[in-house]
Amino acid sequence: MIGYLLRRLAAMAATLVIVCALTFAVFYLLPSDPAAQFCGKDCSTERIELVRQQLGLADPLIVQFWHYLKGIFAGQTLGTGQYAVQCGFPCFGYSFQSAQPVWDLMMDRLPTSISLALGAAVLWLVLGVGAGVVSALRRGTWLDRTLMVGTIGIAALPVYFTAMILLYLVVTVAGLLPYPRYIAFTENPGQWIANLILPWITLALLNAAIYARMTRNSVIETMAEPYVRTARAKGLPERRVVGKHGLRPALTPVATMLGMDLGGLLAGALITESLFSLPGIGKLFADSLNKSDQPVIMGVTLLASFFIVSSNLVVDLVYAWIDPRARLS
Amino acid sequence: MLAALLAPVLTAISGTRPDTVDKKAVDPYLGGLPRGSLGGISSQHWLGVEPLLGRDIFARLLYGAQISLLVAFSAALLITLIGTVLGITAGYFGGRVDALISRLMDVMMSFPSLIFMIALLSVARDVNRVLLLIGVMSLFSWPYIARVVRGQTLSLKHREYVEAARAGGTGSARILFGEILPNLTGTIIVYVTLAVPGLIGTEAALSFLGVGIRPPTPSWGQMISDAVLYYKVDPMFFILPSACLFLVVLAFTLVGDALRDALDPKGSRA
Numbered sequence: 001m002i003g004y005l006l007r008r009l010a011a012m013a014a015t016l017v018i019v020c021a022l023t024f025a026v027f028y029l030l031p032s033d034p035a036a037q038f039c040g041k042d043c044s045t046e047r048i049e050l051v052r053q054q055l056g057l058a059d060p061l062i063v064q065f066w067h068y069l070k071g072i073f074a075g076q077t078l079g080t081g082q083y084a085v086q087c088g089f090p091c092f093g094y095s096f097q098s099a100q101p102v103w104d105l106m107m108d109r110l111p112t113s114i115s116l117a118l119g120a121a122v123l124w125l126v127l128g129v130g131a132g133v134v135s136a137l138r139r140g141t142w143l144d145r146t147l148m149v150g151t152i153g154i155a156a157l158p159v160y161f162t163a164m165i166l167l168y169l170v171v172t173v174a175g176l177l178p179y180p181r182y183i184a185f186t187e188n189p190g191q192w193i194a195n196l197i198l199p200w201i202t203l204a205l206l207n208a209a210i211y212a213r214m215t216r217n218s219v220i221e222t223m224a225e226p227y228v229r230t231a232r233a234k235g236l237p238e239r240r241v242v243g244k245h246g247l248r249p250a251l252t253p254v255a256t257m258l259g260m261d262l263g264g265l266l267a268g269a270l271i272t273e274s275l276f277s278l279p280g281i282g283k284l285f286a287d288s289l290n291k292s293d294q295p296v297i298m299g300v301t302l303l304a305s306f307f308i309v310s311s312n313l314v315v316d317l318v319y320a321w322i323d324p325r326a327r328l329s
Numbered sequence: 330m331l332a333a334l335l336a337p338v339l340t341a342i343s344g345t346r347p348d349t350v351d352k353k354a355v356d357p358y359l360g361g362l363p364r365g366s367l368g369g370i371s372s373q374h375w376l377g378v379e380p381l382l383g384r385d386i387f388a389r390l391l392y393g394a395q396i397s398l399l400v401a402f403s404a405a406l407l408i409t410l411i412g413t414v415l416g417i418t419a420g421y422f423g424g425r426v427d428a429l430i431s432r433l434m435d436v437m438m439s440f441p442s443l444i445f446m447i448a449l450l451s452v453a454r455d456v457n458r459v460l461l462l463i464g465v466m467s468l469f470s471w472p473y474i475a476r477v478v479r480g481q482t483l484s485l486k487h488r489e490y491v492e493a494a495r496a497g498g499t500g501s502a503r504i505l506f507g508e509i510l511p512n513l514t515g516t517i518i519v520y521v522t523l524a525v526p527g528l529i530g531t532e533a534a535l536s537f538l539g540v541g542i543r544p545p546t547p548s549w550g551q552m553i554s555d556a557v558l559y560y561k562v563d564p565m566f567f568i569l570p571s572a573c574l575f576l577v578v579l580a581f582t583l584v585g586d587a588l589r590d591a592l593d594p595k596g597s598r599a
Contacts, residue, residue, distance in 0.1 A: 015439050026449060152586065156526070156579035157531065160553045161571035270443065271534055275557065285444060286538060289451055301448055304441035314441060 004320055012309050017069075019305040024065050027298050068093070092302065093295035095288075102299035106281060110266075112182045113280035117265040117274070119196055119219065120203035121258065127252060128208035132215025137242065139220060155209035163275040165203045170198060180276045199276045202270065207261065215254055222250040252322075256315050263311025266304070389479030390573055393547040398577075400462050401528040407467040409521050417505055417513070419475070420482025431479070434472035443470035443534065450540040466531055476518050481516055485509050520584035526578040533574055549574050 035257035092102040131151065135144045171179050180198055183191045222228065223246050231245045232238075270282035277283070281300060288296035420428035446465050485491065486509065494504050536550030549570045556567035 015436055018436055019440060023448070077366075152582055153579060156575055156582055158530070158571050158574045159552070160537065160579070161575060164557060164567055164571075264441065270447075271537065274538070285447075289447060289538070289540065291548070292451070297448055297451070301444050303442065305439060305442045308441055309439045323342065 001320065005317065008313055008316060012313050015309050016302075016306060019026075019309075020069065020302055021065060023298055023301050024068060027294055033214070053296050056229065063180055075093070076158055092299040095293055095296050098293070098296075105284060105296060106299060106303055109279055109281045109284045111184060113266050113269065113273070113282065114197055115182070115192065115196060116203070116269055116278065116280055117262055119193075119200040120207070120265070121262055123200050123204035124208040124253075125207075125258065127204060128211025129215045129251070131212040132281050133219055133247065135212065136216045136219035144216075148216070151209035151212045154205055157205065159202060159206055159271050160203055160275060162197070166198045166201060167276075180278060182278055182280075199272055199278060202275075203265070203272050211254060211257070214257065215250070218250040218253055219246060222246050225249075256319070259315035259318075260308070263307045263309075264304075266307045347506055357387055364467060374510060378514070388548040390570060391551060393549045393570070394573065394577075396459065396534055396548045397529055397550075398419070400466070400532045401525050402434045404466040404470065404528050404532075405521050405525050407463065408471040408524065411467065412471040413478050413510075413513070413517060415471070416475035416478025417482050417509060420479040421501070421505055421509065427479075430475070434475055437472045438467060440469065443531070445469065446531075446535060447538060447540050450535060462532060462535065466528060466535075470524065470528065474517070474524065477516060477520055478513060481513055482509055485512055519561060519585060519589045522581060522588055526581040526585075529574070529577060 066328055071093075073090065092106070094101050095105060098105065131147050135147045138144050167179075170177055177194055177198065180195045183195050223242075228241060228245050231241045236245075266281065269280060270286055272278075273280040273282040274286050281303065284296065286298045286301070287293075334498030367598065415430050419427040446469060449465050450461065491504060491508050494508050499507075532548070533553065536548045537554040539554065552570040553567065553574070
């Protein structure tokens with residue numbers, strides 16, 4: 001198990017470095033000039049040239065990349081003299097436009113994204129898995145058919161549509177809820193829910209349908225296994241057969257998918273966050289895109305791939321822990 | 330789809346162009362909102378006009394459909410090509426080739442694809458947006474199809490007829506494309522059909538975020554993004570492109586689902 005863990009960690013580190021290098025290479029081609037941004041508005045050409053030297057922008061790409069990587073672990077000081085900017089560990093670059101290290105900007109936004117992702121996940125798990133299990137156990141009935149046709153329809157709904165219709169009906173017309181904004185859970189749990197419920201529903205509807213179909217297939221497959229028949233033959237009550245022998249193995253793939261989706265969602269709920277103007281990581285990314293704030297765009301890209309790679313790792317480790325066969329491959 | 334292909338004909342009938350500005354149809358005293366009910370639906374503008382510019386929504390929807398479907402289909406074609414070739418190669422040859430291709434797939438799949446696509450698209454400024462979109466979307470989508478093809482190839486390569494062909498001295502290329510590929514077509518068709526709605530959605534999302542198709546070329550994502558600002562005062566402008574997106578995605582999902590049931594007996598109707 002330890003060996004497996006080390007191997008996986010090494011692979012994860014390698015993947016992250018590759019992602020980092022590619023991201024870096026892409027942004028190196030970006031026309032925006034960090035030196036000009038650093039220097040400010042009225043800045044002579046010589047001054048920009050000097051700043052460029054000080055920031056190391058004149059160095060070859062590979063040297064710059066090395067400084068960036070080193071900065072993540074050791075922090076770095078950008079520029080020299082009175083214009084120096086301290087960017088401590090972990091330094092993901094410095095946003096000259098908002099005069100803040102990228103890491104701080106991202107950490108400000110992270111609680112919103114976590115709240116959004118977790119709340120939505122709870123909702124879609126309840127809805128999706130619930131519908132899937134019911135559908136599988138009542139296979140072939142009108143209920144099953146209604147649920148499955150319904151899920152295809154719901155899955156095809158564009159997020160924009162769900163979000164704006166919810167906003168229009170619930171907030172504008174009915175006035176039931178405030179226009180969503182982020183309130184920390186620790187500050188006021190009731191308001192936290194009231195403000196995030198619409199974004200949760202929006203994200204949950206999108207995913208619930210997929211989970212429902214997956215759960216249904218998985219449960220149907222498991223219920224046809226010989227050991228389920230054995231359990232029935234032993235005379236166990238149907239509740240126990242389904243609950244203990246049927247659902248537990250059937251829900252493993254669902255858990256895998258959940259892990260990966262959560263990883264992707266932490267920095268990937270771009271559109272939902274933009275539509276509801278929630279100050280999450282996705283919104284930060286969309287805003288930086290409009291301002292061409294290159295260090296932030298790069299930082300978020302890296303953070304997002306970190307989330308995805310590490311959630312994959314967690315899922316695999318949990319698998320390996322449950323099922324020793326998985327450690328070999 | 331038919332409507333998209335016939336866009337020029339249909340707009341000729343309705344007498345509107347996607348980029349014609351009709352200032353008469355909007356009311357300058359109401360902040361440029363369309364005149365008339367339901368977003369300015371009239372005999373001249375079948376589905377109303379946009380606020381401010383007064384461009385015809387029906388025409389823009391049709392031309393938008395052209396672009397959106399063109400991008401989605403071309404990307405689907407490209408990922409099928411790349412995914413199939415790489416997947417089948419990895420599965421058949423195994424060993425080092427397989428390790429290399431599989432590793433590449435792993436790396437591609439651990440990219441935050443939407444974010445990276447946006448980053449790439451925002452970097453490249455003065456290139457053909459349509460081609461770039463197709464390329465970028467394909468770049469991040471091929472591993473999913475390649476993985477399936479690889480798995481299928483692994484199970485097919487030890488079948489008797491493949492062994493027989495190999496024993497008979499048939500070349501690798503012939504075995505791959507003559508013996509194995511025909512057995513994969515069903516799976517591939519299903520996957521591509523199910524990938525198309527995803528690609529249409531991605532194109533809409535990218536254009537929505539302002540990095541996809543650039544104005545004045547219309548696209549659905551872009552129309553939605555414009556319309557979001559007006560959702561309170563002119564809901565029709567918002568509902569129409571969303572509804573189009575919904576119907577197209579739904580249609581492809583249903584077709585893909587039906588194809589899977591028909592071609593793959595082990596599918597959801599187990």
